Amino acid sequence: MIKEFIQGLSITFKHLLPGHSTTVQYPKVKLQPSDRFRGLHRLVPSHDRAKCVACYLCPTVCPAKCITVESAENEKGEKYPRVYQIDLLRCIFCGYCVEACPVEAIEMTGNYELANYHRDDFVFDKQRLLNTK
Amino acid sequence: MVNLTIDGTQVTVPKSFTIYQAAEQIGIKIPVLCYAKKLLPFGACRVCLVEVEQMKGRLIPSCTTPVTEGMVVTTSSDEILKVRKTVLEFLLVNHVIECPVCDKGGECELQDLTYELEVVTNRFVGEKFDHPTDESNPFIERNMNRCVLCGRCVRVCDEIVSYGSYSFVERGFETKIATAFDRGLDCEFCGQCVSMCPVGALLPRPFKFKARPWQLKHVDSVCGYCGNGCTVTFGVKDNQVQTIRFNDKNGVNDGNLCIRGRFGYSYVNSDQRLTRPLVRKNGELVEADWEEALTAVAEGMNRGKGTGIISGARLSNEEFLLLKEVAAAAGTTNLDHSGGECYKGLTEGVQQVLGLSASTGTFPQVEDADVILSIRSDFYETHPVFGMVVNQAVKRAGAKLLVVSDKKGKFTKLPNAETLLGKPGTEVNILNAICAVLLESGKAVTEGVAGLDELKQSLTDYAPARVAEQTGVSVEAIEAAAEQLAAAEKGAILLGYGLSYTANSRELGIAAANLALLSGLADQDEAGLYVCGEKANSQGAIDLGILPGESGLGVQAMLDAAARGSLGALYIVGEDPLTSFPDGAKVEAALKGAEFVVVQDLFLSPTAQAADVVLPAASFAEKDGTFTNAERRIQRLRAGIKSPGEALTDFAIFASLLEKLGAAASAATPGETFAGLGRLNDAYAGIDLNAIGPQGVVWGGEHLQPKVRNLVPVSGREPLTTRYQLITGSALYHSGTTTTHAKGPLEAVPEPYVELSREDAAELQLAEGDQLRIKGNGAEIRLKAKIGARLPKGVLFAPNHFPGTGLNRLYKGEAAVVVELNK
Numbered sequence: 001m002i003k004e005f006i007q008g009l010s011i012t013f014k015h016l017l018p019g020h021s022t023t024v025q026y027p028k029v030k031l032q033p034s035d036r037f038r039g040l041h042r043l044v045p046s047h048d049r050a051k052c053v054a055c056y057l058c059p060t061v062c063p064a065k066c067i068t069v070e071s072a073e074n075e076k077g078e079k080y081p082r083v084y085q086i087d088l089l090r091c092i093f094c095g096y097c098v099e100a101c102p103v104e105a106i107e108m109t110g111n112y113e114l115a116n117y118h119r120d121d122f123v124f125d126k127q128r129l130l131n132t133k
Numbered sequence: 134m135v136n137l138t139i140d141g142t143q144v145t146v147p148k149s150f151t152i153y154q155a156a157e158q159i160g161i162k163i164p165v166l167c168y169a170k171k172l173l174p175f176g177a178c179r180v181c182l183v184e185v186e187q188m189k190g191r192l193i194p195s196c197t198t199p200v201t202e203g204m205v206v207t208t209s210s211d212e213i214l215k216v217r218k219t220v221l222e223f224l225l226v227n228h229v230i231e232c233p234v235c236d237k238g239g240e241c242e243l244q245d246l247t248y249e250l251e252v253v254t255n256r257f258v259g260e261k262f263d264h265p266t267d268e269s270n271p272f273i274e275r276n277m278n279r280c281v282l283c284g285r286c287v288r289v290c291d292e293i294v295s296y297g298s299y300s301f302v303e304r305g306f307e308t309k310i311a312t313a314f315d316r317g318l319d320c321e322f323c324g325q326c327v328s329m330c331p332v333g334a335l336l337p338r339p340f341k342f343k344a345r346p347w348q349l350k351h352v353d354s355v356c357g358y359c360g361n362g363c364t365v366t367f368g369v370k371d372n373q374v375q376t377i378r379f380n381d382k383n384g385v386n387d388g389n390l391c392i393r394g395r396f397g398y399s400y401v402n403s404d405q406r407l408t409r410p411l412v413r414k415n416g417e418l419v420e421a422d423w424e425e426a427l428t429a430v431a432e433g434m435n436r437g438k439g440t441g442i443i444s445g446a447r448l449s450n451e452e453f454l455l456l457k458e459v460a461a462a463a464g465t466t467n468l469d470h471s472g473g474e475c476y477k478g479l480t481e482g483v484q485q486v487l488g489l490s491a492s493t494g495t496f497p498q499v500e501d502a503d504v505i506l507s508i509r510s511d512f513y514e515t516h517p518v519f520g521m522v523v524n525q526a527v528k529r530a531g532a533k534l535l536v537v538s539d540k541k542g543k544f545t546k547l548p549n550a551e552t553l554l555g556k557p558g559t560e561v562n563i564l565n566a567i568c569a570v571l572l573e574s575g576k577a578v579t580e581g582v583a584g585l586d587e588l589k590q591s592l593t594d595y596a597p598a599r600v601a602e603q604t605g606v607s608v609e610a611i612e613a614a615a616e617q618l619a620a621a622e623k624g625a626i627l628l629g630y631g632l633s634y635t636a637n638s639r640e641l642g643i644a645a646a647n648l649a650l651l652s653g654l655a656d657q658d659e660a661g662l663y664v665c666g667e668k669a670n671s672q673g674a675i676d677l678g679i680l681p682g683e684s685g686l687g688v689q690a691m692l693d694a695a696a697r698g699s700l701g702a703l704y705i706v707g708e709d710p711l712t713s714f715p716d717g718a719k720v721e722a723a724l725k726g727a728e729f730v731v732v733q734d735l736f737l738s739p740t741a742q743a744a745d746v747v748l749p750a751a752s753f754a755e756k757d758g759t760f761t762n763a764e765r766r767i768q769r770l771r772a773g774i775k776s777p778g779e780a781l782t783d784f785a786i787f788a789s790l791l792e793k794l795g796a797a798a799s800a801a802t803p804g805e806t807f808a809g810l811g812r813l814n815d816a817y818a819g820i821d822l823n824a825i826g827p828q829g830v831v832w833g834g835e836h837l838q839p840k841v842r843n844l845v846p847v848s849g850r851e852p853l854t855t856r857y858q859l860i861t862g863s864a865l866y867h868s869g870t871t872t873t874h875a876k877g878p879l880e881a882v883p884e885p886y887v888e889l890s891r892e893d894a895a896e897l898q899l900a901e902g903d904q905l906r907i908k909g910n911g912a913e914i915r916l917k918a919k920i921g922a923r924l925p926k927g928v929l930f931a932p933n934h935f936p937g938t939g940l941n942r943l944y945k946g947e948a949a950v951v952v953e954l955n956k
Contacts, residue, residue: 055233056345071342077266079234079342102233 033110038093040111041086041124042132044104049074050130051105054081058097058106066090067097084126088114109133137204152195152206153181163208164217164246166331167283168196171387172292173529177284179220180246183208192216214250221252226259227306228332229278237333240346243281244332264309269317271880272338272396273327277309280334286310286326293389294325295524295547310334321865322881323517324395328379328388339396339877340376344368349375352773353383353827355760356394357447357753358868360629360666361386361496361516362762363394364827367754367773373402374754374773383827384768385496391517393868396877398754401774403874406735407749408778418737418747423779423789429746430704431793433729434463438701441467441691441727444679445707446476446668447869448783449758449770451806453670453677454813455787455798456706462796466685467700470674471708473681473688474715474946475635476666479628480675482642482847483664486650488840490675493649493661494625495764495835502526502660504621506535506614508560508628508645513543514865515629516665516763520544523627535614537563539860539949540930541923553614555604555852557860557928558948561637562604562849563611564644565595570615571651577619578653584844588647591846603852605925618652625660631667632713632869633861633933636948643847655839665763668869669753673761676832677813688714695723702729706783707750709738709870713933717941718912733786736874739936749780756782758803759825761832767820768829850948857893857927858949859909861940864932873934885935887916893927894920897954907931909952912942929954 014020024031033039044051054071070083097106109132116122124132135148139156146155151174156163166178176197183195186205192213195206207213224243232238267275287299287310298320302311312318327335349368356363364384368376377395381388410426411418421429434440440463444456460468480490487493499505499522513520520543526532527547534550536542539557544550555563569592571577579585597608618624628645630638642664649655649662666672681687686694692710694700696719703723710720724730724743732744741747755776761767776782781789784806788798800806804822811818816832824830864882872878887905899905905918907929916931916938924930929952931940943950 053234054342055238056348057233060345060347073342 033112037110037112038095038108040088040109040114040132041097041129042107042109043084043126043129044107045130049080050084050126051103052081052084053103053105054079055102057100057102061096061100063094063096064090064092081126084129086124086129088122088124089119135200135202137200137202137206139206140208146200148200150200152183152185152193152198152200152204155200156195156206156208161208163195164249165196166242166246166281167285169285169289169329170381172285172288175284175288177282180217182213182216184210184213218250218252221247221250222255222257224281225252225255226257227262228281229261231279235279235333236336236341237279237330238345241333242331267317268338270319270322272322272392272877273318273324274336274338274341275318276334276336279332280310281332282308282310283331284310285329285331286335289325289329290320292528293521293525294321294323295521295528295543296320299326322392322396323390324392325389328390328395337376337396339399343375344370349378351378352771353380354754354771354773355384355669355768356390357669358393358397358871359516360668360671360763361518362669362760362764362766362768363390363518364768365390365394365398367398369773372774374398384829385764385766386518389518389521392866392881393872393875393878394518397868397872397875399877400735400871400875401752401754403736405737405874406777406780407737407747408780410749410779411747413745418742418744423781426746426748427789427793430731430748430790433702433731433745434704434794436701436728438699438728439467440465440702440704441686441695441700442469442704442706443688443691443708443710444468444470444674446470446472446666446671446674447707447753447871448670449756449760449803450670450673450677450767450810451758451803452783452787453673453679454806454809455784455791456679457677457813458796458799459787459790459794460682462791462794466682467691468679468685469681469688469691470679471632471688471710471713472666472668472671472674475632475638476630476671477675477680478638479630479642479664482639483646483662485845486643486646486841486843487655487662489837491672491765491833491837492663492665492763493655493837493839494659494663495766495831496522498623498659498835499523499625499663500526501530502532502623502625503530504533504535504617504624506537506618506624506626507544508537508564508626508641509539509634511538511542511862512627512629515631515667515863517865519627519665519763533617535617540925540928551610551614553606553610554925555606557852557858558636558850559604559852561640561644561847562595562600563606564641564648565592565847565849566597566600566611567615567618568592568644568648568651569595570597570612571619574615574619576616577651578656579651582650582842582844584846587846588844591848595849618648618654621652621654623657623660624652624654625663626654627663627665629665629667631863632715633863633944635715635946637850640847640849643845644849647844647847650839650842650844659836661836663763667863669762670760672763672765673759676761676816677810692719692723695727696725698726700727702731703727704731704733705740705744706733709734709740709936711740711743712738712870712936712941715941715944715946717939733783735871738870748786749778750786751776751780751782756784756803758784759807759822764831765833766829766831767817767825769822769825853949853951855951857929857952857954859887859907859929859931859943859952860949861931861933861944864934867932867934870934870936873936882932885916885931885938885940886919888919888921888924888930890924890926890928891920891922893929894918897956899956903956906955907943907952908955909943909950910945912939914939914943
């Protein structure tokens with residue numbers, strides 16, 4: 001019985017040896033999420049404006065109702081989002097918006113560091129979403 | 134009846150049915166693009182192909198193929214689906230795929246079909262259309278790249294609106310829908326084509342990019358403009374009426390609307406709306422709270438010299454009932470509505486002859502009438518959607534249209550239309566002459582009719598030859614009209630009325646009713662005589678008696694009394710008499726002479742500016758209640774949006790005012806009040822509010838038989854013989870003064886004008902748009918000239934909708950005003 005006991009503990013102690021730990025020393029060390037990770041959204045720019053055509057499919061499909069879009073007509077007579085806003089406090093990062101987008105104007109990035117100090121800071125407007133790397 | 138089998142189900146339908154209609158009856162849905170219920174079958178899109186056992190070897194379009202006895206139809210099989218899919222693939226070869234930015238996306242019939250039939254790839258490739266977008270007008274955007282050539286717009290504009298804006302041009306792949314010379318759309322902008330378009334080729338511009346169809350909340354209500362009482366469906370988002378949705382399930386208008394109904398809704402969202410009560414302090418109107426304003430109103434009404442109440446005709450029936458209670462609480466019988474000037478006279482005339490004060494039939498009954506007599510061509514301008522029913526009767530059923538009028542108009546251009554173009558104000562003479570011919574020729578129906586001898590006696594003055602000389606209508610035309618009316622199996626006489634036609638109203642009512650009796654129209658089972666009030670609830674106001682009580686004063690008498698200083702307070706609800714009533718000088722004197730004036734309105738109208746207290750009211754889109762339209766149909770209004778600021782519905786204002794006057798409203802909500810309407814009019818008793826469905830309830834039933842048959846002698850008048858005479862009336866694009874706050878109608882007709890004939894313009898050396906000085910009745914006004922072919926020489930027409938023109942300084946209620954013109 002004691003033999004099995006030592007055997008078991010040796011595995012435990014082996015993990016304590018340097019180089020055997022799986023803990024990442026965040027924030028000194030940061031992991032690279034996979035390409036399919038669903039982090040902060042990004043609006044894709046196209047020439048001088050957002051690629052988005054304000055079709056309202058993302059707010060329609062959004063289960064958390066966190067996307068606000070207001071469409072308008074620009075000088076060229078094109079439809080564009082005058083307002084595009086995501087409330088990250090409500091967002092559940094399901095990625096349906098990306099899936100619904102007919103023009104691939106919205107993507108999800110690997111950015112998962114979304115903590116902030118004020119509620120207002122969690123509301124990402126069009127400019128912030130366009131600036132997302 | 135014909136028996137046939139569709140997908141194994143036996144069905145019996147009338148032999149006029151098509152396969153599509155028969156399938157629809159048993160709930161089998163065949164996809165269609167070019168078919169529309171209200172249009173004639175066309176067969177352009179080939180999506181509705183079905184298999185018929187007896188016609189093996191090819192597929193049959195179900196929407197154009199009539200049913201035959203013993204037909205065996207299959208509506209869905211692998212082969213049919215394959216063909217339908219191919220048809221869609223063909224359509225999608227050239228159709229630009231811009232669903233994300235197309236406002237139709239989400240309710241597009243092509244999109245739905247493509248989804249349903251799973252057309253995910255296209256075996257064919259071709260160039261996409263690249264036509265320029267037609268944005269030449271502020272109402273309708275035409276993007277022919279999205280067009281599927283179903284021809285619905287072409288057909289609706291021809292068959293129903295009878296304007297004929299569109300046509301197919303070019304051939305083969307190049308085919309497209311175009312306007313005359315491809316110059317862009319310039320029409321009456323009723324928007325019927327927009328409502329019919331299955332794709333996003335025709336879209337309403339005011340609604341461009343405002344919302345997606347699925348985001349809109351739909352609220353069914355009734356249009357608040359004219360007496361036609363079309364049902365409208367608001368598309369509501371963000372507490373704003375964003376657009377009027379197409380809905381042919383409700384009401385009797387088949388989804389048809391005019392420019393006012395479809396594009397004139399914007400005034401309800403206007404930022405010019407009154408949002409707080411205003412009270413005059415030190416000569417200035419300043420904002421106040423409701424408590425202060427209503428206390429001031431109650432005090433003003435109690436000052437002793439008596440109160441006069443003048444109401445508009447766009448209040449709901451329930452509000453009318455409460456208004457009567459307000460009048461009772463204020464101890465006054467001086468109550469009248471704006472129709473008291475005009476429409477009341479008409480109904481009184483008809484009452485004298487037929488014992489009725491409303492139309493005898495309903496609108497759809499006119500659809501298959503054989504003879505229609507429209508008194509004044511203006512009918513299309515005052516009641517456009519009923520006008521569309523007439524169009525259909527003429528164009529589809531081949532009805533004969535007779536127009537007795539002082540100017541030409543839309544009706545006179547219809548095929549089969551015979552215009553009896555008389556001098557202004559002589560309609561009664563012409564009607565009398567037709568009666569005289571009927572009696573003379575022995576074709577008149579005289580059985581059980583009283584007063585025949587007196588009438589015959591009076592009609593000796595109206596022999597056709599004499600009337601022809603007087604009015605300029607030919608004897609043959611009068612005789613032919615009489616003959617047609619006598620021969621009519623289902624005839625209709627239409628009489629539209631409004632504030633700008635105050636003269637002769639009673640006489641015209643009598644003359645038209647006499648004619649209805651003598652020609653036998655009044656005794657038909659359907660159709661008959663239609664008396665149509667100008668405003669949304671003109672009929673309700675008459676039915677509920679918003680009229681002077683015992684020893685009470687009518688509108689004119691009230692204004693006179695106020696001007697003399699013998700009336701203490703004037704309470705004006707939902708009307709701008711300073712602009713819309715004849716004789717504006719009298720109204721102005723009355724407003725000055727009255728010690729205390731309250732105006733309850735949506736906007737700070739010229740009348741409101743002269744008031745001591747202004748109460749902000751709610752528009753038709755903000756209230757619940759009922760309207761009674763010109764065919765006696767009671768329909769429900771539903772609130773779509775909230776009123777701006779502190780504005781309240783007229784119902785709520787009356788209820789609070791009643792409290793201030795020491796009384797209480799008989800019911801707390803419009804819904805509860807409806808039951809009380811029966812107290813004012815027996816015809817409303819026994820109608821359950823909840824039983825008023827999408828089609829409304831027609832009080833008195835689909836057809837009213839005359840209660841009495843008294844012919845009443847009535848005299849016409851000698852026409853004016855001066856070189857120039859001015860008539861007023863309604864322009865198609867406007868209704869009352871409200872539309873001057875609505876963007877749509879204002880974009881079509883932005884400013885007041887005076888219309889005159891080419892001959893007169895040439896004589897005066899006047900060009901389109903020149904200023905014309907018009908002098909008459911001791912006043913002079915300036916208006917922009919509009920030159921057209923509608924008017925006979927010497928007659929000028931000015932619409933009465935615009936404030937500030939001073940038109941009613943000239944027009945004092947005459948049939949025509951003698952004027953002098955100067956450049």
